[in-house]
Amino acid sequence: MNRTASHRAVFLDRDGTIMEDSSYFGDLDRVVLIPGAAAALKTLQDAGYRLFVITNQSGVGRGYFSREAVEAIHAHLDEYFAKAGVRFDRYYVCPHHPEDNCECRKPKPKFLLDAAREYGLDLSRCFMVGDRESDIQAGINAGTRTILVLTGAGRDTLAKQAVKPDVAAEDIHAAATWILTHAS
Ligand SMILES: [Mg+2]
Numbered sequence: 001m002n003r004t005a006s007h008r009a010v011f012l013d014r015d016g017t018i019m020e021d022s023s024y025f026g027d028l029d030r031v032v033l034i035p036g037a038a039a040a041l042k043t044l045q046d047a048g049y050r051l052f053v054i055t056n057q058s059g060v061g062r063g064y065f066s067r068e069a070v071e072a073i074h075a076h077l078d079e080y081f082a083k084a085g086v087r088f089d090r091y092y093v094c095p096h097h098p099e100d101n102c103e104c105r106k107p108k109p110k111f112l113l114d115a116a117r118e119y120g121l122d123l124s125r126c127f128m129v130g131d132r133e134s135d136i137q138a139g140i141n142a143g144t145r146t147i148l149v150l151t152g153a154g155r156d157t158l159a160k161q162a163v164k165p166d167v168a169a170e171d172i173h174a175a176a177t178w179i180l181t182h183a184s
């Protein structure tokens with residue numbers, strides 16, 4: 001197997017992980033980045049990790065905001081992170097209502113598996129970072145290592161003990177540090 005760095009990726013939840021969880025408003029004014037996120041992602045990218053955002057946006061399916069509003073937030077994130085030299089390879093968005101029982105909503109691993117196929121990733125050398133049980137479970141389901149961040153809903157998730165991440169990290173910056181010291 002080719003073990004070059006480009007076969008590795010970090011899958012990132014969006015709300016509560018790289019930006020504050022703005023609930024269902026889909027409003028650009030509510031986009032507040034988690035402090036240190038850009039610097040953290042830059043270190044991962046520089047170490048050869050591809051970066052993917054994997055996000056459940058059921059607010060679309062619930063009719064709270066449009067798919068276009070989601071795209072606008074992602075354009076805004078691209079602009080913000082580009083200033084730090086960070087580029088996301090792709091955003092994978094599940095717009096469905098939970099009751100749709102779609103194939104793409106975390107904890108289902110579809111988007112991670114799609115990315116692995118398309119970008120030639122070795123999932124055992126990838127990481128899923130998120131603040132909810134569904135993030136950790138999606139990573140487990142895909143065969144990545146998993147990091148629970150304690151921003152967003154992370155502390156509640158940790159307290160529930162319903163899933164067991166490889167590690168809990170204070171925030172995305174601490175998660176990046178852990179990844180870089182536990183890379184394989
Ligand atoms: Mg989240």
Ligand SMILES: [Zn+2]
Binds near residue numbers: 093094095102105
């Ligand atoms: Zn979906």
